[in-house]
Amino acid sequence: MPTEGTLAQRPRLVDVVRRDVPTCTLGERLSDVRDRASAAGWDACVVISQDRVVLGLLRAKELHADPDLLVERAMRPGPSTYRPNVTIEEMRRTMTERNLDSSPVTTSDGKLVGLVRKQDVGIV
Amino acid sequence: MAREIDREQVRRFMEQHAQIVDVLPAKEYSEEHLPGAINLPLRRIEVEASQVLDATRPIIVYCADSA
Numbered sequence: 001m002p003t004e005g006t007l008a009q010r011p012r013l014v015d016v017v018r019r020d021v022p023t024c025t026l027g028e029r030l031s032d033v034r035d036r037a038s039a040a041g042w043d044a045c046v047v048i049s050q051d052r053v054v055l056g057l058l059r060a061k062e063l064h065a066d067p068d069l070l071v072e073r074a075m076r077p078g079p080s081t082y083r084p085n086v087t088i089e090e091m092r093r094t095m096t097e098r099n100l101d102s103s104p105v106t107t108s109d110g111k112l113v114g115l116v117r118k119q120d121v122g123i124v
Numbered sequence: 125m126a127r128e129i130d131r132e133q134v135r136r137f138m139e140q141h142a143q144i145v146d147v148l149p150a151k152e153y154s155e156e157h158l159p160g161a162i163n164l165p166l167r168r169i170e171v172e173a174s175q176v177l178d179a180t181r182p183i184i185v186y187c188a189d190s191a
Contacts, residue, residue, distance in 0.1 A: 001131055001134070001135070001158065002158075002159060003156050003157060003158060003159070004156070004157060004158075004159050005153070005154055005155050005156040005157050006154060006155050006156075007155040007156050008155075008156045010156075083188065085188045108187075
């Protein structure tokens, strides 16, 4: 959406966040989630509640754990989340400092907007 | 009555000339805001809303986290 102001042109997470990231719920089997994510071309999945609040994250390492595990046992609970208005420059710095491959982007009440990956903010 | 809307609904309301209210502090508003938005920071909104807004037209209120 177009904006006005002295810093209106500064790119922000809302401009690059991947809204098509796969999601799953706590009670699903890891193998099912992995297959679904893989079919969609992803090696990550965001664990959400019924009202889309982020509960955890499955990155590649967790997705490839014991396939019979339930998501709630395999996920990284309570990942750090970032708001859509964070600038890409800030996020690039944060992801570099914390060595993050991907991070969920949420609204202030924790609802998933999407996932930002390091390549989305220009980290190669 | 307040309800949450998505960006497509925001666009539609903007086309219908809804009033748009940015509740961030003035500095952040000056840096970036939606076209035509009025700046009414949260700490002033209760006192000033009735003076500057038309209660008969739709009002969209947003803050920094709007996605």
